[in-house]
Amino acid sequence: xxxxxxxxxxxxxxxxxxxxxxxxxxxxxxxxxxxxxxxxxxxxxxxxxxxxxxxxxxxxxxxxxxxxxxxxxxxxxxxxxxxxxxxxxxxxxxxxxxxxxxxxxxxxxxxxxxxxxxxxxxxxxxxxxxxxxxxxxxxxxxxxxxxxxxxxxxxxxxxxxxxxxxxxxxxxxxxxxxxxxxxxxxxxxxxxxxxxxxxxxxxxxxxxxxxxxxxxxxxxxxxxxxxxxxxxxxxxxxxxxxxxxxxxxxxxxxxxxxxxxxxxxxxxxxxxxxxxxxxxxxxxxxxxxxxxxxxxxxxxxxxxxxxxxxxxxxxxxxx
Ligand SMILES: [Zn+2]
Numbered sequence: 001x002x003x004x005x006x007x008x009x010x011x012x013x014x015x016x017x018x019x020x021x022x023x024x025x026x027x028x029x030x031x032x033x034x035x036x037x038x039x040x041x042x043x044x045x046x047x048x049x050x051x052x053x054x055x056x057x058x059x060x061x062x063x064x065x066x067x068x069x070x071x072x073x074x075x076x077x078x079x080x081x082x083x084x085x086x087x088x089x090x091x092x093x094x095x096x097x098x099x100x101x102x103x104x105x106x107x108x109x110x111x112x113x114x115x116x117x118x119x120x121x122x123x124x125x126x127x128x129x130x131x132x133x134x135x136x137x138x139x140x141x142x143x144x145x146x147x148x149x150x151x152x153x154x155x156x157x158x159x160x161x162x163x164x165x166x167x168x169x170x171x172x173x174x175x176x177x178x179x180x181x182x183x184x185x186x187x188x189x190x191x192x193x194x195x196x197x198x199x200x201x202x203x204x205x206x207x208x209x210x211x212x213x214x215x216x217x218x219x220x221x222x223x224x225x226x227x228x229x230x231x232x233x234x235x236x237x238x239x240x241x242x243x244x245x246x247x248x249x250x251x252x253x254x255x256x257x258x259x260x261x262x263x264x265x266x267x268x269x270x271x272x273x274x275x276x277x278x279x280x281x282x283x284x285x286x287x288x289x290x291x292x293x294x295x296x297x298x299x300x301x302x303x304x305x306x307x308x309x310x311x312x313x314x315x316x317x318x319x
Contacts, residue, residue: 005091005131009036009141010148013088024070024151031082032089033149038062038079040142041162043132045169051129052095054121055083055112057209057219062165064223069157070150077222080115083122084108091125112221164194171198172205175243176302186241196229199241203229206297207248212304213262213270214285215295216250226250230257232308243297244305256286263317264309268294273318 015021015029025033041062042048053059060079067077084106086092096104100118108115124132131137142162146155171187171194178185187195209225210217218226227248233240249257256262256276261283263271272290276283296303 005128005141006144008089008091010144012149013085014149024154026149026151028149030067030070030149031079032086033145034063034066035079035082035086036145037066037142037158037162040132040138041165043138044135044162044166048129048133051124051126052121053092053124055079055116055119057223057225060112060221060223062223065161065165066158069161070154078109078111079223080112080221081109083112083115083119086122091128093123095120095123164197167194168197168201171195171241172201175199175202175241176206176299178242186235186239188239195235195241199231199243199246200229202243203246204248206243206299206302207295208298210248210295211250211253212247212294212296213253213257213264214250214289218250228254230254232304233311240308242305243302245308247304252286257312258316260316260318262286262289263313264294264304265291265313266306266309268296268303270294271313271317275318 012032014032016027017029018027021027021029038059039048039053042056042059047058063079064077067075071077084094087094094104096118097120103118108118131141142159146158150158167190171190175185175198204225204227207227208217209219209227211227216226227250230247230249231240232245232247235241238245247257253262261273261276263273265271269291270289270293272283272286275281276286294304
């Protein structure tokens with residue numbers, strides 16, 4: 001049974017154009033292989049609970065990470081393309097949104113935003129779903145994709161990307177479960193790359209990509225977000241990766257918080273340093289945030305820790 005899909009995934013219809021695609025991707029367009037690898041990663045996280053694939057932000061982000069490993073930064077990463085054309089493989093059926101049945105055609109591949117206005121997601125064959133859900137068969141399918149569509153030197157990179165993502169995901173789950181503990185939490189022996197990614201996943205999920213201080217939320221269709229996961233007390237001082245020692249912050253607020261121009265009050269209000277408008281400064285919209293309530297995480301157990309905030313007000317904030 002597995003061998004049928006091993007065979008089918010090795011026979012994907014992809015654009016074979018030697019002038020456009022290099023040896024790295026076996027002279028073929030890597031879109032479909034990357035989409036399938038991304039679906040496998042979501043399944044490995046235990047987050048594929050039915051044979052229905054959603055063009056979720058998580059999936060788009062996985063796809064973008066694979067894409068960026070292989071393609072030059074200038075190349076356009078568009079998951080709508082394989083999400084639509086995978087339907088020619090026979091195991092992937094697009095499910096239109098109600099009333100949009102007649103709009104499912106090639107024009108939806110122009111962007112993910114366009115795709116999402118017309119398509120809810122895709123149903124995959126239940127047999128393929130079983131194979132992807134099972135660790136052993138999933139890794140067999142992954143190996144076939146890597147072997148068929150990528151040069152040997154890049155396979156290892158792609159495999160590492162998948163395993164680091166999985167490790168980071170498991171770390172983020174641990175961090176979220178550590179909510180009840182009052183002690184510091186972190187695993188200093190873990191490679192920094194994995195810790196950072198895990199901490200980021202936990203914090204950004206809790207704040208749903210919204211900046212804790214200003215409330216801005218901006219995502220690109222290519223899977224990039226305006227927020228970063230910021231530590232309140234730096235990791236290097238505390239080895240504290242608890243989400244309560246973190247916040248999702250946009251780049252402006254992150255920089256301002258780390259430089260002491262912004263902080264949080266005991267009542268979870270934004271504080272703006274009076275020094276923000278000194279001399280050459282023009283803080284602009286930041287001033288309107290003074291004493292506004294913060295945007296809280298979806299789970300109150302992870303709300304910023306008062307001890308960490310007290311440290312920040314005392315040591316970093318410019319009063
Ligand atoms: Zn912000």
